Amino acid sequence: VTVSDLTERELIARIQRRLPPSPSWMPVGIGDDAAVVEPVRNHLDVLTVDAIVDGVHFDRRFSPPEAIGHRALAVNLSDLAAMGASPRLALLSLALPADLSVDHFERMIDGLARLALTHHLHVAGGNLTRTPGPLTLDVTAIGSAKRRQVLTRSGARAGDEIYVTGSLGAAAAGLYVLQSKTPASAGDMADCVERYFYPIPRVRAGVLVGRNRAASACMDLSDGLADGVRQISAASQVGMIVDANALPLDAAARGWFEIHGHDPVSSIVAAGDDYELMITASPKLRRRLRAAAQTAGIALTKIGVCTKEPELILQREGVAIAAGGSFPEGFRHFR
Amino acid sequence: VTVSDLTERELIARIQRRLPPSPSWMPVGIGDDAAVVEPVRNHLDVLTVDAIVDGVHFDRRFSPPEAIGHRALAVNLSDLAAMGASPRLALLSLALPADLSVDHFERMIDGLARLALTHHLHVAGGNLTRTPGPLTLDVTAIGSAKRRQVLTRSGARAGDEIYVTGSLGAAAAGLYVLQSKTPASAGDMADCVERYFYPIPRVRAGVLVGRNRAASACMDLSDGLADGVRQISAASQVGMIVDANALPLDAAARGWFEIHGHDPVSSIVAAGDDYELMITASPKLRRRLRAAAQTAGIALTKIGVCTKEPELILQREGVAIAAGGSFPEGFRHFR
Numbered sequence: 001v002t003v004s005d006l007t008e009r010e011l012i013a014r015i016q017r018r019l020p021p022s023p024s025w026m027p028v029g030i031g032d033d034a035a036v037v038e039p040v041r042n043h044l045d046v047l048t049v050d051a052i053v054d055g056v057h058f059d060r061r062f063s064p065p066e067a068i069g070h071r072a073l074a075v076n077l078s079d080l081a082a083m084g085a086s087p088r089l090a091l092l093s094l095a096l097p098a099d100l101s102v103d104h105f106e107r108m109i110d111g112l113a114r115l116a117l118t119h120h121l122h123v124a125g126g127n128l129t130r131t132p133g134p135l136t137l138d139v140t141a142i143g144s145a146k147r148r149q150v151l152t153r154s155g156a157r158a159g160d161e162i163y164v165t166g167s168l169g170a171a172a173a174g175l176y177v178l179q180s181k182t183p184a185s186a187g188d189m190a191d192c193v194e195r196y197f198y199p200i201p202r203v204r205a206g207v208l209v210g211r212n213r214a215a216s217a218c219m220d221l222s223d224g225l226a227d228g229v230r231q232i233s234a235a236s237q238v239g240m241i242v243d244a245n246a247l248p249l250d251a252a253a254r255g256w257f258e259i260h261g262h263d264p265v266s267s268i269v270a271a272g273d274d275y276e277l278m279i280t281a282s283p284k285l286r287r288r289l290r291a292a293a294q295t296a297g298i299a300l301t302k303i304g305v306c307t308k309e310p311e312l313i314l315q316r317e318g319v320a321i322a323a324g325g326s327f328p329e330g331f332r333h334f335r
Numbered sequence: 336v337t338v339s340d341l342t343e344r345e346l347i348a349r350i351q352r353r354l355p356p357s358p359s360w361m362p363v364g365i366g367d368d369a370a371v372v373e374p375v376r377n378h379l380d381v382l383t384v385d386a387i388v389d390g391v392h393f394d395r396r397f398s399p400p401e402a403i404g405h406r407a408l409a410v411n412l413s414d415l416a417a418m419g420a421s422p423r424l425a426l427l428s429l430a431l432p433a434d435l436s437v438d439h440f441e442r443m444i445d446g447l448a449r450l451a452l453t454h455h456l457h458v459a460g461g462n463l464t465r466t467p468g469p470l471t472l473d474v475t476a477i478g479s480a481k482r483r484q485v486l487t488r489s490g491a492r493a494g495d496e497i498y499v500t501g502s503l504g505a506a507a508a509g510l511y512v513l514q515s516k517t518p519a520s521a522g523d524m525a526d527c528v529e530r531y532f533y534p535i536p537r538v539r540a541g542v543l544v545g546r547n548r549a550a551s552a553c554m555d556l557s558d559g560l561a562d563g564v565r566q567i568s569a570a571s572q573v574g575m576i577v578d579a580n581a582l583p584l585d586a587a588a589r590g591w592f593e594i595h596g597h598d599p600v601s602s603i604v605a606a607g608d609d610y611e612l613m614i615t616a617s618p619k620l621r622r623r624l625r626a627a628a629q630t631a632g633i634a635l636t637k638i639g640v641c642t643k644e645p646e647l648i649l650q651r652e653g654v655a656i657a658a659g660g661s662f663p664e665g666f667r668h669f670r
Contacts, residue, residue, distance in 0.1 A: 008667070008668050008669045033413075033488070034414045034478075036382075037379060039378075045380065046369045047477070048426075049428045049460070049473075050428070080368075082368040083369045095471060127473075129668055130668060131391065132391070133388070133466060133468015133471070138386065140426055143369075153368070154367075332342070333343050334463070
């Protein structure tokens with residue numbers, strides 16, 4: 001049975017069955033021309049949208065449907081986390097190829113619904129369409145934050161320290177394992193594959209950092225650390241020196257890249273799919289930031305400093321190994 | 336030059352160039368992890384998302400790029416109108432095939448930006464991705480309305496009168512003309528083609544009807560009148576009798592269907608792409624509703640009544656021509 005055997009209404013019913021009832025602040029949910037929600041008093045709305053496309057951001061041939069649904073929401077939760085916003089609701093716009101089985105459709109929604117529940121996020125509505133092209137999941141997520149708690153990319157200042165949450169590289173290594181069709185058991189790569197399939201958005205860390213005003217800038221590393229460095233430095237008009245030795249590389253990922261003849265640092269810095277947060281903070285905020293990370297239960301590693309000189313430098317033991325134009329690029333969606 | 340020759344940042348810059356500056360209620364617009372907006376005091380947020388896919392909802396081979404951009408936003412504005420909500424902002428998520436020319440990309444954004452400006456709607460952000468599949472435009476639109484002004488599908492009661500705005504069938508006839516490759520000049524079909532390419536969402540009518548509390552239920556006819564009748568009657572648990580002779584069929588469309596051997600009523604009732612509003616209102620609200628339509632500058636035609644008996648009947652001169660299971664269906668996205 002494929003999705004083209006069911007009516008739109010039947011497909012929507014199968015989504016609704018997987019969702020909790022609408023909360024009281026949502027007077028109109030799924031099933032009308034639009035959803036209606038009450039804003040949070042004294043808060044701003046924080047809005048983001050992200051699409052994932054089969055063959056570009058995931059691969060139906062080796063991704064479990066639950067992982068696809070999880071990813072579609074996780075990428076958006078990560079954006080909200082990077083703004084310091086608490087997740088509230090999402091709209092799902094799904095473009096379904098006719099050959100998608102109803103079983104896969106349901107499992108995809110299960111994966112998404114499970115992550116939504118974890119973060120107290122409600123699905124307020126959406127859209128279903130068929131497509132002659134690849135399976136595409138477009139999710140709009142809306143969160144809320146107080147005005148002074150919003151974290152942007154543009155607040156970093158010279159002298160601020162640069163941090164990342166968690167560890168880097170596991171998802172990229174997991175993806176390589178999947179693409180190379182090496183069994184994940186070889187070299188204990190199962191955790192990396194899991195990290196690729198089920199990225200964990202750092203929602204609690206982002207919210208706590210925002211609430212405690214513990215950062216000058218923040219963004220998520222969906223397109224890799226190199227992209228984060230480029231984006232925050234450009235938006236804040238500062239330079240950055242990143243210490244290659246300080247990077248919290250995932251141990252299994254590092255080993256995998258070494259065995260396969262790639263330099264782990266340059267591979268991992270340029271790779272996307274790490275949904276960690278990159279945070280800048282003045283040294284005065286150091287304690288506050290550490291406390292927020294500890295409360296969120298997440299590792300926090302200082303990896304560099306912001307400089308007045310607007311140059312990007314990756315260095316090892318004080319010696320630049322890449323700078324300026326040769327500083328790595330993140331994942332590129334276009335050219 | 337195609338979109339794959341530019342970087343994501345260059346494409347975003349070409350979108351921003353076509354948009355007015357962010358309003359003061361949008362402290363963070365395009366360019367961060369998410370957008371940040373102030374809610375409207377004492378209003379609810381009204382949220383909708385709709386995707387249009389090349390080969391399903393439009394055809395790049397005969398649609399001007401401006402019409403594609405226009406349509407992507409218009410379908411969402413129509414949903415906001417049907418809720419009685421004033422448009423406020425949109426997020427654009429575009430999946431671009433590598434062969435899309437930059438010229439077409441820019442003209443598509445021009446078409447969307449022009450319609451946004453007309454309705455004082457601001458683009459707050461979005462997402463760009465490449466796709467190996469068809470051009471897909473996914474737009475999330477957010478409006479606002481006071482709680483008591485929200486129009487839903489579920490408020491129709493037995494005895495309420497059924498109305499539609501504007502006229503029906505022009506867009507469907509225009510699409511047939513394009514698909515049959517008949518020159519639009521034959522039989523003066525240029526207006527119908529224009530109605531298909533540039534549907535006019537009934538934003539002002541919807542807002543005025545909501546603000547004056549002049550309706551018991553409302554929805555837009557994007558999937559055709561038959562779909563509207565089915566949806567409102569199901570949501571409100573009423574039956575409906577629709578008078579075929581009363582339907583405000585577009586004259587050119589009626590002529591075109593007759594000439595081509597189709598019954599105009601059944602063709603038009605089942606056809607999508609009319610972005611008119613279907614409204615139910617108790618007879619006591621008749622004057623208020625007429626006044627709202629007049630202020631909005633739009634025709635309003637009574638086409639039937641809601642009944643206690645939960646049956647759908649299409650009748651002509653008092654005789655049922657289709658009823659129950661044989662009542663027409665609207666446009667079906669799936670089975």
